Amino acid sequence: MLSNGQEHSGKPSDKVAFVVDASAETGRLPHFWKSTGFTPPGLLIDDTSMRVQMAHFDGVPMAGVEWVRVHDLLTLVKVEKMTAATPRYDWSGLDAALDAIRDAGMKPFFEVMGSPQGWTFSDALNDRQVAIWRRFVGDMARHLIERYGASEVRSWYFEVWNEPDVHPWFNHPWAEDDVAGLIRYYDATSAGLVDADPELRFGGPGTAEQLSTMFTGLMKHLDTGTNHLTGQSPPRCDFISIHVKGGDPSPTPKDPSMDAILDGQRELHDYLVEHHPRLAELPLINNECDPLVGWSHDHHWRGGAYYASFVARLIERQLQEAVRGPADFVLMSNDHGFLGGWGRRSVMVPFDSVDDDGASGGVSMVKKPVLEGMAMLSLLGDRTLAASRKEGAAAVTCLASVTSAGDLVLMVTHHDDDSSATGEASVAIEIQHGNPAWSRQTTLRIDAEHTNPRAVWAAAGAPQLPDAEVLHAMREAAEMDADVSSAPAAGESIHLNVPMHGVALVVLSRDPGRVPTMPHGLEAEVVAGLYGPELLVRWEDAGDARKLAGYRVEAVTPTGVVTLSETMPLSTAVVRPLPSGTDRVRVFAVDAWGRVGEAASVPVEHD
Numbered sequence: 001m002l003s004n005g006q007e008h009s010g011k012p013s014d015k016v017a018f019v020v021d022a023s024a025e026t027g028r029l030p031h032f033w034k035s036t037g038f039t040p041p042g043l044l045i046d047d048t049s050m051r052v053q054m055a056h057f058d059g060v061p062m063a064g065v066e067w068v069r070v071h072d073l074l075t076l077v078k079v080e081k082m083t084a085a086t087p088r089y090d091w092s093g094l095d096a097a098l099d100a101i102r103d104a105g106m107k108p109f110f111e112v113m114g115s116p117q118g119w120t121f122s123d124a125l126n127d128r129q130v131a132i133w134r135r136f137v138g139d140m141a142r143h144l145i146e147r148y149g150a151s152e153v154r155s156w157y158f159e160v161w162n163e164p165d166v167h168p169w170f171n172h173p174w175a176e177d178d179v180a181g182l183i184r185y186y187d188a189t190s191a192g193l194v195d196a197d198p199e200l201r202f203g204g205p206g207t208a209e210q211l212s213t214m215f216t217g218l219m220k221h222l223d224t225g226t227n228h229l230t231g232q233s234p235p236r237c238d239f240i241s242i243h244v245k246g247g248d249p250s251p252t253p254k255d256p257s258m259d260a261i262l263d264g265q266r267e268l269h270d271y272l273v274e275h276h277p278r279l280a281e282l283p284l285i286n287n288e289c290d291p292l293v294g295w296s297h298d299h300h301w302r303g304g305a306y307y308a309s310f311v312a313r314l315i316e317r318q319l320q321e322a323v324r325g326p327a328d329f330v331l332m333s334n335d336h337g338f339l340g341g342w343g344r345r346s347v348m349v350p351f352d353s354v355d356d357d358g359a360s361g362g363v364s365m366v367k368k369p370v371l372e373g374m375a376m377l378s379l380l381g382d383r384t385l386a387a388s389r390k391e392g393a394a395a396v397t398c399l400a401s402v403t404s405a406g407d408l409v410l411m412v413t414h415h416d417d418d419s420s421a422t423g424e425a426s427v428a429i430e431i432q433h434g435n436p437a438w439s440r441q442t443t444l445r446i447d448a449e450h451t452n453p454r455a456v457w458a459a460a461g462a463p464q465l466p467d468a469e470v471l472h473a474m475r476e477a478a479e480m481d482a483d484v485s486s487a488p489a490a491g492e493s494i495h496l497n498v499p500m501h502g503v504a505l506v507v508l509s510r511d512p513g514r515v516p517t518m519p520h521g522l523e524a525e526v527v528a529g530l531y532g533p534e535l536l537v538r539w540e541d542a543g544d545a546r547k548l549a550g551y552r553v554e555a556v557t558p559t560g561v562v563t564l565s566e567t568m569p570l571s572t573a574v575v576r577p578l579p580s581g582t583d584r585v586r587v588f589a590v591d592a593w594g595r596v597g598e599a600a601s602v603p604v605e606h607d
Contacts, residue, residue, distance in 0.1 A: 137192025
């Protein structure tokens with residue numbers, strides 16, 4: 001539960017105090033933010049940078065990123081003789097992309113979007129094309145079920161399109177504001193999925209404009225209309241998806257507005273309650289709740305702690321202020337899986353060398369604070385606890401939670417939508433009815449002084465291509481460095497200094513009384529880096545990540561052992577230069593009590 005107060009002061013804050021009652025659970029804490037998205041889909045197949053980035057999404061602890069929403073997946077399909085009685089499909093491109101998502105430990109949020117190569121669905125009002133599309137969707141769904149299994153595919157989301165009210169960016173087969181075209185496309189897609197398996201989950205429309213005619217027209221159809229192909233009345237719909245963002249930077253650059261996101265979601269929900277109460281009972285999804293419209297616009301705050309603190313505060317406010325009951329938002333997604341620099345809507349920064357002929361050399365990737373922010377959010381507990389403010393600025397909030405193992409997890413956020421706001425909060429948190437078995441306090445921070453690789457880059461002169469030393473320093477600075485100490489005694493408070501645009505996470509944990517388990521699923525792959533071959537090392541969680549200080553990652557060579565990351569990562573993926581002569585890679589889990597688990601080890605194959 002959040003402390004009271006959500007207004008933004010933007011002023012330097014001084015003393016802030018909270019009281020957390022560890023005996024007073026206030027409700028479930030669903031982790032509804034575990035999603036991302038990007039385009040184009042071909043990056044999943046043959047782009048090393050995207051493979052590295054997907055490994056880092058997979059590396060977020062506790063399966064902290066579960067869903068990947070990719071535009072235009074169907075453009076990866078090839079077809080011959082689409083209009084014949086028996087078309088010939090080549091699903092290999094789509095399979096490769098979906099395999100990449102699933103190999104990274106995630107599930108597709110599948111936009112049924114884009115025409116296959118070899119046939120273009122150009123007119124959703126053309127009966128023959130609509131019938132062909134229905135058959136194609138059914139054939140595709142049957143292929144997915146055959147390849148991945150019915151239970152797996154039933155766990156996915158299938159969505160009618162991406163922003164069907166935006167024209168002409170996404171090449172949809174209907175004219176601008178053509179509600180009838182969207183409705184017929186929706187009905188045909190729904191019918192095709194049902195032909196394959198009536199239990200596949202389908203909805204939409206993922207519209208971009210607040211209460212656009214495309215949104216309101218489709219809602220009316222879904223509430224009172226009839227599927228023109230199947231006769232089902234009302235037509236099936238398993239969820240409502242929308243895009244509500246924190247503003248549009250064009251034509252004048254501006255900072256995001258968190259109020260715009262929350263107020264916009266509330267307006268949409270209120271519209272459904274008033275006009276289509278049956279639909280208001282469906283799960284509601286904001287699968288592009290980005291701070292601002294436009295992934296390619298450069299904003300200075302995207303490379304630092306501001307972006308991470310914005311996401312954390314939005315989650316806090318969503319928990320407190322979102323509509324309650326069956327219409328709770330079940331998923332909120334920052335659409336930030338793109339590839340781009342510090343100022344782009346991305347979670348990693350690629351540094352790419354290009355030769356005189358324009359050919360790309362190796363690429364080295366550096367994590368941005370927002371990705372570690374996703375890792376921090378993944379460590380929150382399963383239930384919320386009562387928290388109240390004793391004193392201090394409303395720009396600082398405290399989200400208190402407890403895990404199923406009885407550990408306490410607190411997230412303190414200091415944020416103002418004004419990216420120029422400054423200040424530092426001295427935060428005291430009093431724990432009432434604490435568990436005497438808590439013996440360790442682990443503190444993680446993201447702010448100007450912690451988990452800030454961009455500061456290292458800026459101090460080096462903001463080079464277009466950092467040298468190897470600066471690159472290594474950025475990667476080390478990008479890891480959250482766990483500060484482990486004894487848990488506070490009964491009656492003692494937790495004390496933190498949290499700068500403006502900062503997030504701190506505190507875990508008070510009980511000793512499990514055993515060494516950490518050995519990491520499993522360890523893989524080591526050699527990839528081309530900026531200055532030669534690099535090791536991409538990935539593994540799976542060694543137990544509860546909240547009880548860990550991090551992982552020790554080492555390369556074994558004929559002349560000795562090389563520590564790949566001096567800062568022990570908490571996430572389960574790292575990329576570092578390949579030490580000469582590396583034979584094996586091994587990974588140990590180190591817990592908050594200093595115990596080191598058994599090493600996982602795999603050979604490294606390289607030239």
